[in-house]
Amino acid sequence: MLLIVEQFLNGLQLGVMLFLMSAGLTLVFGIMRVINLAHGSFYMVGAYVAATLVHQSGSFLFGLAGALLVTALLGMVVERVVLQRLYARDHLDQVLATFGLILLFNESTRMIWGRQPLFMDVPDWLSHTVELIPGAPYPSYRLAIIVVGMLVSVFLYLLFTRTRLGMQIRAGASNREMIAALGVNINRLYTLVFGLGALLAGLAGVMAGPILAVESGMGESILILTFVVIVIGGIGSIRGALIAALLVGMVDTLGRAFLPALFRLFLPVAQADGVGASFASMSAYILMAAVLVWRPRGLFPVAGS
Amino acid sequence: MKRVLTYWVMAVGLVIGPATAAEPVKIGMVTTLSTKAGYLGEDIRDGFRLAMAQEGGMLGSVPVELLVDDDGRKPEKGKQIADRFIKREGVQIMTGIVFSNVAMAVVPKVVRDGVFYISPNAGPSLLAGKGCHPNYFNVAWQNDNLHEAAGKYVNDNGFNNVYLLAPNYPAGKDALAGFKRYYQGAIVGEVYTKLGQADYAAEIASLRAAKPDAVFFFLPGGMGINFLKQYSQAGLAQQIPVFGPAFSFDERLLKAVGPAALGVRNGSQWSHDLDNPANRAFVAAFRQAYGRTPTLYASQGYDAARLIGSALRAVDGDVSRQDDFRSALEKADFESVRGNFRFGPNHHPVQDIYIREVIEAADGTVTNKIVSKVFSDHSDAYVGECRMP
Numbered sequence: 001m002l003l004i005v006e007q008f009l010n011g012l013q014l015g016v017m018l019f020l021m022s023a024g025l026t027l028v029f030g031i032m033r034v035i036n037l038a039h040g041s042f043y044m045v046g047a048y049v050a051a052t053l054v055h056q057s058g059s060f061l062f063g064l065a066g067a068l069l070v071t072a073l074l075g076m077v078v079e080r081v082v083l084q085r086l087y088a089r090d091h092l093d094q095v096l097a098t099f100g101l102i103l104l105f106n107e108s109t110r111m112i113w114g115r116q117p118l119f120m121d122v123p124d125w126l127s128h129t130v131e132l133i134p135g136a137p138y139p140s141y142r143l144a145i146i147v148v149g150m151l152v153s154v155f156l157y158l159l160f161t162r163t164r165l166g167m168q169i170r171a172g173a174s175n176r177e178m179i180a181a182l183g184v185n186i187n188r189l190y191t192l193v194f195g196l197g198a199l200l201a202g203l204a205g206v207m208a209g210p211i212l213a214v215e216s217g218m219g220e221s222i223l224i225l226t227f228v229v230i231v232i233g234g235i236g237s238i239r240g241a242l243i244a245a246l247l248v249g250m251v252d253t254l255g256r257a258f259l260p261a262l263f264r265l266f267l268p269v270a271q272a273d274g275v276g277a278s279f280a281s282m283s284a285y286i287l288m289a290a291v292l293v294w295r296p297r298g299l300f301p302v303a304g305s
Numbered sequence: 306m307k308r309v310l311t312y313w314v315m316a317v318g319l320v321i322g323p324a325t326a327a328e329p330v331k332i333g334m335v336t337t338l339s340t341k342a343g344y345l346g347e348d349i350r351d352g353f354r355l356a357m358a359q360e361g362g363m364l365g366s367v368p369v370e371l372l373v374d375d376d377g378r379k380p381e382k383g384k385q386i387a388d389r390f391i392k393r394e395g396v397q398i399m400t401g402i403v404f405s406n407v408a409m410a411v412v413p414k415v416v417r418d419g420v421f422y423i424s425p426n427a428g429p430s431l432l433a434g435k436g437c438h439p440n441y442f443n444v445a446w447q448n449d450n451l452h453e454a455a456g457k458y459v460n461d462n463g464f465n466n467v468y469l470l471a472p473n474y475p476a477g478k479d480a481l482a483g484f485k486r487y488y489q490g491a492i493v494g495e496v497y498t499k500l501g502q503a504d505y506a507a508e509i510a511s512l513r514a515a516k517p518d519a520v521f522f523f524l525p526g527g528m529g530i531n532f533l534k535q536y537s538q539a540g541l542a543q544q545i546p547v548f549g550p551a552f553s554f555d556e557r558l559l560k561a562v563g564p565a566a567l568g569v570r571n572g573s574q575w576s577h578d579l580d581n582p583a584n585r586a587f588v589a590a591f592r593q594a595y596g597r598t599p600t601l602y603a604s605q606g607y608d609a610a611r612l613i614g615s616a617l618r619a620v621d622g623d624v625s626r627q628d629d630f631r632s633a634l635e636k637a638d639f640e641s642v643r644g645n646f647r648f649g650p651n652h653h654p655v656q657d658i659y660i661r662e663v664i665e666a667a668d669g670t671v672t673n674k675i676v677s678k679v680f681s682d683h684s685d686a687y688v689g690e691c692r693m694p
Contacts, residue, residue, distance in 0.1 A: 221503050
């Protein structure tokens with residue numbers, strides 16, 4: 001029972017990370033119709049910048065702030081320099097160009113920081129474990145990730161429902177010709193949205209830094225699950241991204257935790273472990289296939305797309 | 306008159322040619338320099354180059370030229386490079402491959418073509434057993450060796466409830482098989498994770514619930530960093546001791562893991578604190594040349610170069626004397642930085658294997674220290690299957 005609760009928390013934490021990544025990606029796709037494969041690079045850059053700044057200054061919060069600033073600026077620069085030329089092109093060109101960006105960013109980090117993964121530690125004030133439920137100590141840093149993710153989703157909710165910018169973004173997502181015709185500077189809006197998406201990915205990268213290896217190419221391992229999330233959630237929908245991220249996080253974690261045990265009930269142990277492990281790594285994709293059969297445009301399809 | 310002069314020049318050239326302009330012996334290095342695992346190839350190459358630099362561009366007093374190319378961890382690319390080295394450059398000695406899947410694609414064909422291959426890292430079981438070949442030498446280890454050492458150590462130190470963790474791919478399964486070859490106690494959990502998995506929270510929670518008295522894991526590269534950091538954050542590092550092969554604890558990875566790796570014991574055939582003259586000189590020279598502590602990969606690259614040097618010396622740089630060159634390689638007449646070293650009948654190492662512990666050095670860096678010798682003169686499990694033609 002304790003184990004189940006703990007695994008739920010783990011699933012929630014993975015879900016929150018996926019949400020931070022997919023929120024930006026789904027916005028960019030929803031509004032600009034651009035497939036941005038390089039989204040994972042912002043995640044990586046966030047982690048690298050934070051690791052460097054934390055190492056230099058000794059302050060986690062300083063590293064966090066610096067990384068957010070750098071990724072947001074980098075996102076806006078990339079949007080201005082590269083993506084703006086791609087809006088009118090078809091998806092194949094976009095995929096090629098943004099795939100090129102992945103290679104560029106991966107090699108650049110190797111040139112700047114070297115091949116060796118960087119070290120980044122949990123800040124001291126989050127380095128202990130908390131016994132939320134007696135008997136199952138849980139790392140406080142992971143709890144902090146869950147809290148940050150929830151705050152971000154509240155922030156995004158308020159941004160979209162209560163502010164002028166949010167209204168424009170929503171309008172842009174449903175009909176971009178119309179909003180351009182109404183006199184909104186659509187180019188500036190695109191740049192801002194892209195910067196926001198990059199910033200969220202950077203935030204996810206910073207949060208991941210202390211738990212994961214900060215290394216070149218780290219963005220690609222999370223990028224695939226992120227795409228699964230936005231496809232399940234309905235491309236362009238933030239609400240869909242939130243629900244789908246939590247769903248994928250739960251399914252992936254609980255699958256890894258309990259599927260091998262489940263298979264052991266009716267298969268020999270050695271075989272059950274192998275089959276269980278294979279099924280666990282497929283679980284998120286099986287979920288995606290099932291959702292697409294049931295709702296081909298995702299859980300929360302955006303009108304007009 | 307002019308014609309006579311030309312003949313003269315040609316004749317002089319023929320006489321002088323072989324004596325002065327001795328062509329350097331070309332050595333082809335196919336290794337992994339890009340991708341996340343690029344630092345492995347980088348260290349092998351740097352170790353190899355160090356040995357050459359110490360002799361002023363020669364190995365065994367024979368001038369050599371090292372050709373290096375990056376396989377990007379892809380078997381087909383490794384094959385293309387090897388092809389080019391042999392056909393276009395006329396390479397007769399090759400080395401460098403990091404990963405077993407690349408080695409399996411490249412090595413069998415290369416040695417069949419009459420080229421010598423000296424493996425500085427990958428040691429797949431097939432090449433040690435049924436697929437052994439007179440032109441193939443492995444100067445590092447057979448893949449299972451370091452896992453076997455961990456298994457023996459865990460077994461001999463009274464642990465009998467072990468939890469095992471490895472990625473779900475052939476090398477992961479081989480690793481756990483190697484561990485179990487020398488470990489006789491109970492196994493409370495044997496978990497195969499997705500290759501390249503980043504988050505191990507679910508596995509760590511299950512591990513805690515299974516209450517093992519030791520954990521053995523094989524998660525190369527970034528996976529190992531992730532696991533160790535998360536394991537330590539879950540507060541388990543002080544409770545359940547962790548064991549692994551040296552691959553997750555080389556000096557460069559340890560910098561990224563930091564204090565989370567402290568106390569972990571790992572099996573290795575080499576360590577920078579091994580006390581023998583060759584090693585002391587190697588570690589000091591490597592630090593001076595590259596400004597970092599060498600990893601085991603660097604030591605293997607260095608040993609590969611010096612092994613080749615010893616054999617080149619024996620044939621005066623004439624690799625076409627294949628039988629002499631081969632028997633010189635078999636003698637392994639060089640001071641290996643790991644001390645005790647010779648080749649078994651399958652051209653794989655017979656060597657000592659140690660357990661190292663990750664400690665905090667006086668200057669605050671996290672590093673390895675040898676704690677005990679697990680095997681003396683250890684060979685591999687496949688030597689019996691090797692029928693050298």
